[in-house]
Amino acid sequence: MKTKKFNWNYVLIAPALIISVCIILVPGIMTVIYSFTDWNGLSPEINFIGFRNFIELFHDKIFYKAITNNIIWTILFLTIPVCIGMLAAMLLLSRRRTRSIYQVAFLIPYVLAPSVNAMLWLNVIFSPVSGVISVLRNLGMDIGSPLANVKTAIYGCAAVDIWHYWSYLTVIYLAALRQTPTDQVEAARVEGCNGWQLFRYIYLPNIMSTVSLMFVMITIGSFLAFDYIKLMTGGGPAHATEVLGTYAYTFAFSSMKVGKAAACGLFISFFGLIASFIYARISRREERR
Amino acid sequence: MAAASKKKKIGVNLIIHIVLLILAVICLAPIALVFINSFKENAEIVANPLSIPVVLHLENYISAWETGNFSVGFINSIKLTGCTVIIILITASLAGYVLSGKRIKGSGAVLMYFMMAMTVPIQLFLFPLYYVYANLNLIGNIPATSVILAALYMPLSVFLMRTYFLNVPRELEESARIDGAGTRQVIWHIMRPVVSPGLITVAILVGLQSWNEYLISSTFLQGAKNFTATLGFLAMNGSYGSDMGIMMAAAFTLIGPIIVFFLCTQRYFVDGMVSGAVKG
Numbered sequence: 001m002k003t004k005k006f007n008w009n010y011v012l013i014a015p016a017l018i019i020s021v022c023i024i025l026v027p028g029i030m031t032v033i034y035s036f037t038d039w040n041g042l043s044p045e046i047n048f049i050g051f052r053n054f055i056e057l058f059h060d061k062i063f064y065k066a067i068t069n070n071i072i073w074t075i076l077f078l079t080i081p082v083c084i085g086m087l088a089a090m091l092l093l094s095r096r097r098t099r100s101i102y103q104v105a106f107l108i109p110y111v112l113a114p115s116v117n118a119m120l121w122l123n124v125i126f127s128p129v130s131g132v133i134s135v136l137r138n139l140g141m142d143i144g145s146p147l148a149n150v151k152t153a154i155y156g157c158a159a160v161d162i163w164h165y166w167s168y169l170t171v172i173y174l175a176a177l178r179q180t181p182t183d184q185v186e187a188a189r190v191e192g193c194n195g196w197q198l199f200r201y202i203y204l205p206n207i208m209s210t211v212s213l214m215f216v217m218i219t220i221g222s223f224l225a226f227d228y229i230k231l232m233t234g235g236g237p238a239h240a241t242e243v244l245g246t247y248a249y250t251f252a253f254s255s256m257k258v259g260k261a262a263a264c265g266l267f268i269s270f271f272g273l274i275a276s277f278i279y280a281r282i283s284r285r286e287e288r289r
Numbered sequence: 290m291a292a293a294s295k296k297k298k299i300g301v302n303l304i305i306h307i308v309l310l311i312l313a314v315i316c317l318a319p320i321a322l323v324f325i326n327s328f329k330e331n332a333e334i335v336a337n338p339l340s341i342p343v344v345l346h347l348e349n350y351i352s353a354w355e356t357g358n359f360s361v362g363f364i365n366s367i368k369l370t371g372c373t374v375i376i377i378l379i380t381a382s383l384a385g386y387v388l389s390g391k392r393i394k395g396s397g398a399v400l401m402y403f404m405m406a407m408t409v410p411i412q413l414f415l416f417p418l419y420y421v422y423a424n425l426n427l428i429g430n431i432p433a434t435s436v437i438l439a440a441l442y443m444p445l446s447v448f449l450m451r452t453y454f455l456n457v458p459r460e461l462e463e464s465a466r467i468d469g470a471g472t473r474q475v476i477w478h479i480m481r482p483v484v485s486p487g488l489i490t491v492a493i494l495v496g497l498q499s500w501n502e503y504l505i506s507s508t509f510l511q512g513a514k515n516f517t518a519t520l521g522f523l524a525m526n527g528s529y530g531s532d533m534g535i536m537m538a539a540a541f542t543l544i545g546p547i548i549v550f551f552l553c554t555q556r557y558f559v560d561g562m563v564s565g566a567v568k569g
Binding site: 007008009010012013015016017019020022023024025027028030031034041084087088091092094095098100102103104105106107108109111112113114115116119120121122123124125129130131132134135138163167168171172175220223224226227230231244245248249252253258261262264265266268269272273275276279280 | 504548
């Protein structure tokens, strides 16, 4: 009789799964539970209060401000870095020899730490004392730091994050563009297509799956936006740059309302969940091709 | 006719290079400004941040190293990054191997789980995790924090390793099995040498990300003696923000090593970025 051999593969996959489950899944479920309580993080007393955290959030003006800022952030990121990234990728496609030099130069902001990038912009560009803004002021222009102004602060933060991020898209788009079959490009050239037509009718359809994948990733990322805002304005001035990520963080660690922070975190995850379903569907379709 | 079209071509090339150069300047100019200002005194910077330094104040770097507490910070950064990379390399490559074929029941479900975990926001698990760590007295513990970072980068690393394992020809493993090799021997002697470029790529990507990480490390590594280099630098901005020359020197102390590291590893780095997002 054949005895069933022990399958070692279950042991091999266990460490990765255990780490992920302990750090992400279990605390994630705890967040769902906490979102229905009034726990403050310290007291042993935990009361279930039903949907009150969510109801309070939906009556909170700052919460809507945060959602609006997340939407502004998403729109900015779906347009500016996508366009610059695509333009740079198309231009690099024709530069065979200098391509990698440009690519490395573009990527340097991307590989630096967000904390360093944020401080760099705060002190060297935006500071009215020691930055480029101060030079412009000395020249007689009446401008202050965009981060100090309630209207422009969110755009100031986004500008720095975009400066850091766009080259990532260039690298991804360039790699996808290079997989376009050369015979299609040749045929189009023979037909007399100009640069725009070549892009619109040959390259873009070929890289469409990558472009839409990046759209989903950018949308997810925009709802998770945290680092640059926390580092540059901390959500201020007067909550003008508050996003869901920073708002939840403030609840948890400044005002000690862990239940409310959990509710807010759950709300962010909801957007992420929708986007990740779309992401999973796109990449499934990709794999089948 | 031919000459005209050649002229036009040179013109087009010129425009392309100008656009690319402008983009490169936008990327690099702020960093260059940091470099220039790191040699100047505070008064010089306030007078004109764009001027070229007259005297090189190298002592800025010494003060920066001391006030930023970088001798502790860099050691802590190396510890945090090293622990994360080691955990990831062992666990993610084993998981990647198992998931690179129908080796276990439910591998589809595991893949689906990792795909969901990849898009989960940190805020979904951060708050309970923080209080669990606080109760276990793990706040400020660098290896314990590196486990969180490992969990964060696990899905991407597993997927990357899986693609590298999928590209290994089936016959290689089959013939080793016929010769009587066990799973351990297959992984260590057959697979490891073939997928080592994948291991390097994952190590570089994860290493750089954990070196740069902000949200987790600032939340979990409290107390100045546990600060990483970036956290020490941020603490400086609060307390020592007045002397810009020293701030800029500190910033460049952090920027310099990363740029050198990136220039040395950029091929692997770009490969890793691309294979996560572009199929084929």
